[in-house]
Amino acid sequence: MPKTSSPSTTTTTRPFIFQQLYQLFTILYKYFQSTLFIKTQTPVTKASTTVHNSINLQYYKGKTLVLDLDETLVHSVRLGTTESTVNASIKKKTIEVTSDKQSILYEVYKRPHVDFFLSTISQWYKVVIFTASMSEYADPVIDWLDQDQTLISQRYFRQSCLLKNGNFLKDISIAESDLSKVCLIDNSPSAYELCQENAIPLPTWISNPKDDCLLDLLPLLDALRFTADVRSILSLRDPKHI
Numbered sequence: 001m002p003k004t005s006s007p008s009t010t011t012t013t014r015p016f017i018f019q020q021l022y023q024l025f026t027i028l029y030k031y032f033q034s035t036l037f038i039k040t041q042t043p044v045t046k047a048s049t050t051v052h053n054s055i056n057l058q059y060y061k062g063k064t065l066v067l068d069l070d071e072t073l074v075h076s077v078r079l080g081t082t083e084s085t086v087n088a089s090i091k092k093k094t095i096e097v098t099s100d101k102q103s104i105l106y107e108v109y110k111r112p113h114v115d116f117f118l119s120t121i122s123q124w125y126k127v128v129i130f131t132a133s134m135s136e137y138a139d140p141v142i143d144w145l146d147q148d149q150t151l152i153s154q155r156y157f158r159q160s161c162l163l164k165n166g167n168f169l170k171d172i173s174i175a176e177s178d179l180s181k182v183c184l185i186d187n188s189p190s191a192y193e194l195c196q197e198n199a200i201p202l203p204t205w206i207s208n209p210k211d212d213c214l215l216d217l218l219p220l221l222d223a224l225r226f227t228a229d230v231r232s233i234l235s236l237r238d239p240k241h242i
């Protein structure tokens with residue numbers, strides 16, 4: 001079952017994360033200029049291009065992107081409880097979950113651009129879903145997001161979370177033990193309490209049909225895959241803003 005969540009559960013706003021991303025980009029650009037691409041200032045020969053590409057490929061290989069599910073990629077409403085406020089233009093699917101011989105219906109809505117986002121990042125990263133929801137609910141939702149079973153490599157559910165003060169914490173080392181190669185995108189700050197240097201906070205999504213947050217993340221994710229250690233970039237943010 002999805003965790004109860006609301007826009008007020010995160011203090012991050014869209015303009016704020018936009019500002020954060022801009023700052024990160026500035027840092028990334030300077031970083032690449034000063035390290036990885038410094039050789040482009042000298043005449044490029046065939047041999048040097050080969051070396052350069054192999055360096056990029058070395059960093060590119062084996063990065064893992066861990067994604068939260070509810071209010072990050074989708075939003076679900078239990079039918080018969082609250083009236084849905086989600087715009088009718090949003091893609092949705094009704095999912096039936098059986099628990100304790102009871103059938104519960106959920107209307108699941110896709111965050112805008114989620115299909116494009118998943119198909120793009122799956123070409124860059126090994127994509128893992130790590131959700132605090134139960135597998136009985138989350139499995140069919142993930143099946144809907146990845147209908148050809150080609151985008152998402154692994155799934156972790158509530159039983160893989162650590163419960164602390166009523167919050168579900170996510171230990172992403174179960175997905176990738178080398179923390180230099182893994183990022184966690186999550187709308188809930190408590191989820192990345194154990195791995196703040198690896199966190200990419202995302203504003204909670206409930207119903208806004210014009211939400212572009214997933215698209216806004218793509219340039220950052222495109223750049224991060226070429227870093228030797230994602231934490232060297234992500235940890236440069238002010239910890240108060242994580």
Ligand SMILES: [Mg+2]
Pocket residue numbers: 005068069070071072186187188
């Ligand atoms: Mg969430």
